[in-house]
Amino acid sequence: MRTFVFLCALLVALTFLSFSNGAVSISVTECMYILLSTIGFDVSYPINNIHQGVLLEIRIPRTILAIMVGAGLSISGALMQGLFRNPLADPGLVGISSGAALGAALVIVLGWSIPFLEYWTLPIAAFIGAVISTICVMRLSQMGGKTVVTNMLLAGIAINAIAGAGTGLMVYLAEEDQLRDLTFWTLGSFGGAKWIEVQLAFLVIVIPSFIGLFLSRSLNIMLLGEAQAHMLGVSLEKIKKTIVVLVCIIVGSSVSMTGMIGFVGLVVPHLCRMLVGADNRKVIPASILLGGSLLLASDLLSRTLIMPAEFPIGIVTSIVGGPFFLMLLSMNQKNQVW
Amino acid sequence: MLCAKNISYEIGTKKILHNIHLDVVPGEVVAICGPNGAGKSSLLKVISGELKPSAGTVHVRDIELLQWDIKKLATIRAVLHQESFLSFPFLVEEVVHLGRYPYPKSTKNDVIVEECLEKVGMQSYKKRTYTSLSGGEKQRVHLARVLAQLEEESVIPKLLMLDEPTSALDLSHQEGTLHIASQYAKNNNYAVIVVLHDLNLAAAWSDRIIFLKEGMLHTQGAPSQVLTPEIISQIYNIKTRVLHHPDTNRPVIVVDRSSNT
Numbered sequence: 001m002r003t004f005v006f007l008c009a010l011l012v013a014l015t016f017l018s019f020s021n022g023a024v025s026i027s028v029t030e031c032m033y034i035l036l037s038t039i040g041f042d043v044s045y046p047i048n049n050i051h052q053g054v055l056l057e058i059r060i061p062r063t064i065l066a067i068m069v070g071a072g073l074s075i076s077g078a079l080m081q082g083l084f085r086n087p088l089a090d091p092g093l094v095g096i097s098s099g100a101a102l103g104a105a106l107v108i109v110l111g112w113s114i115p116f117l118e119y120w121t122l123p124i125a126a127f128i129g130a131v132i133s134t135i136c137v138m139r140l141s142q143m144g145g146k147t148v149v150t151n152m153l154l155a156g157i158a159i160n161a162i163a164g165a166g167t168g169l170m171v172y173l174a175e176e177d178q179l180r181d182l183t184f185w186t187l188g189s190f191g192g193a194k195w196i197e198v199q200l201a202f203l204v205i206v207i208p209s210f211i212g213l214f215l216s217r218s219l220n221i222m223l224l225g226e227a228q229a230h231m232l233g234v235s236l237e238k239i240k241k242t243i244v245v246l247v248c249i250i251v252g253s254s255v256s257m258t259g260m261i262g263f264v265g266l267v268v269p270h271l272c273r274m275l276v277g278a279d280n281r282k283v284i285p286a287s288i289l290l291g292g293s294l295l296l297a298s299d300l301l302s303r304t305l306i307m308p309a310e311f312p313i314g315i316v317t318s319i320v321g322g323p324f325f326l327m328l329l330s331m332n333q334k335n336q337v338w
Numbered sequence: 339m340l341c342a343k344n345i346s347y348e349i350g351t352k353k354i355l356h357n358i359h360l361d362v363v364p365g366e367v368v369a370i371c372g373p374n375g376a377g378k379s380s381l382l383k384v385i386s387g388e389l390k391p392s393a394g395t396v397h398v399r400d401i402e403l404l405q406w407d408i409k410k411l412a413t414i415r416a417v418l419h420q421e422s423f424l425s426f427p428f429l430v431e432e433v434v435h436l437g438r439y440p441y442p443k444s445t446k447n448d449v450i451v452e453e454c455l456e457k458v459g460m461q462s463y464k465k466r467t468y469t470s471l472s473g474g475e476k477q478r479v480h481l482a483r484v485l486a487q488l489e490e491e492s493v494i495p496k497l498l499m500l501d502e503p504t505s506a507l508d509l510s511h512q513e514g515t516l517h518i519a520s521q522y523a524k525n526n527n528y529a530v531i532v533v534l535h536d537l538n539l540a541a542a543w544s545d546r547i548i549f550l551k552e553g554m555l556h557t558q559g560a561p562s563q564v565l566t567p568e569i570i571s572q573i574y575n576i577k578t579r580v581l582h583h584p585d586t587n588r589p590v591i592v593v594d595r596s597s598n599t
Contacts, residue, residue: 081426085423085424085425086425087425087426217439218439220428220432220436220439221436221439223423223424223425223426223428224422224423224424224436225419225421225422225423225424227383227388227417227419228417228419228422230387230388230408231386231388231412231415231416231417232412232436232437232439232440232487233408233409233410233411233412233413233439233440234408234439235408273426273427277427277428277429277432278426278427278428278429278432279428279432
């Protein structure tokens with residue numbers, strides 16, 4: 001319980017830090033007054049119009065999007081780890097994110113559009129890319145109800161390479177105004193965050209994440225193994241399909257909006273397990289809070305360290321996540337847990 | 339309790355099980371024995387519904403296995419598998435708690451978890467991390483989990499299936515595990531089906547032994563009837579002597595060293 005209070009406090013603190021810091025510095029007090037006046041309170045504080053514009057049109061949507069994507073990627077990681085029954089599964093490592101990126105890049109460069117659903121074409125394409133990679137990895141890594149970890153990771157390497165090449169080709173073919181540059185797709189950025197993305201993210205990240213919360217008890221049972229879960233009355237096929245669909249929606253739409261941001265889904269559930277234990281009924285809510293905080297902190301770093309320029313957020317997450325992954329591997333070498 | 343008729347199971351053209359009948363009633367401990375590759379685990383998987391037989395039917399309490407609501411079935415039938423893939427750092431008590439999945443949330447569950455851990459002698463480990471345990475300790479935690487899965491106030495007979503539950507256990511815990519199984523059969527009217535390698539454990543703890551050989555039911559009967567040097571030599575192709583336990587008079591099998599070359 002105390003952990004959850006701490007995680008909530010951390011998220012709130014980082015939110016205000018993110019509101020106030022950046023190319024234009026706005027004091028936390030002013031942020032509060034701007035927020036109050038926006039929701040209709042009469043405040044006797046000299047609000048700077050530029051500050052108001054920056055906060056309402058740039059910082060707040062960016063902050064909310066970073067929290068939502070961070071929470072979504074983390075919950076996806078926790079769900080994937082349950083699905084593969086392995087703590088190394090991560091949407092980035094096993095190639096789901098890069099599949100989604102390829103789907104999105106194809107649509108942008110080739111100019112495809114789904115009739116009547118123009119606005120949704122991009123997330124749908126990313127979703128399809130994510131589903132295809134997920135199915136490939138599942139087919140290749142599961143044998144007799146057991147995940148073969150090496151196959152899972154190797155399949156991930158191959159899919160990442162193929163999808164990365166495809167995305168690279170699309171970027172090469174693209175007209176300048178068509179496509180954000182390759183670093184957007186490979187290392188991610190929240191630079192383009194606007195309210196419209198926040199609305200979209202609410203539908204395709206927050207709602208699926210919320211559904212994911214209800215899977216946590218079954219997910220615990222899944223970790224015992226497929227046969228064992230069946231004997232305890234879990235309808236496996238239904239749950240597996242639900243997980244794949246949820247993860248692909250969340251990851252696909254995150255990638256289409258903010259590019260590939262690696263390692264969040266690996267690191268956050270692990271940290272949460274250290275804090276609250278392995279029970280998914282605690283890990284998943286904790287992942288939402290901590291994932292939001294960590295990605296928000298990473299975004300804050302990426303846009304303040306070399307102000308006024310920004311560097312891709314994926315650099316921050318990879319600098320933290322890569323060594324973390326190596327540490328997990330070396331710990332496993334000693335304990336042979338997987 | 340459990341009635342399997344004409345069970346056959348094939349992988350491709352290879353016959354793993356051939357036309358097996360099996361009837362198990364509440365209160366009895368049935369041991370499935372036989373040489374490596376005889377189909378013991380496959381038979382257990384077919385009658386637990388994990389594998390679909392190529393032919394034949396399995397009924398649990400007169401209802402066909404596939405007709406059962408799986409959550410309902412989980413409250414009267416539990417299976418202890420040979421291996422577990424759990425690789426997450428759950429606490430021991432949390433693992434046992436997973437056995438309460440088919441039941442509504444209640445504080446009673448905590449009591450049951452505690453009791454089941456005590457039965458397998460793991461109560462002092464309840465706050466330990468599962469992944470830090472030895473193979474035998476893990477096996478006992480899972481035994482506690484399947485016991486917790488069947489624990490209920492109603493007196494409906496339950497079905498407990500154990501696939502080589504003693505494989506990673508030392509002498510005293512082998513005895514302990516089978517003692518628990520036979521207690522549940524006698525006192526709670528459970529039907530217990532246990533796959534065993536060790537004929538002496540089967541002789542000491544089962545009411546009936548089913549011998550499988552090459553996917554077929556070879557012989558079945560009470561330990562004193564089927565554990566004869568002739569039958570054992572037909573099944574395992576080895577000469578043995580059958581002695582009698584001084585305390586229980588149950589058969590004890592030792593290898594015949596006088597004539598082995």
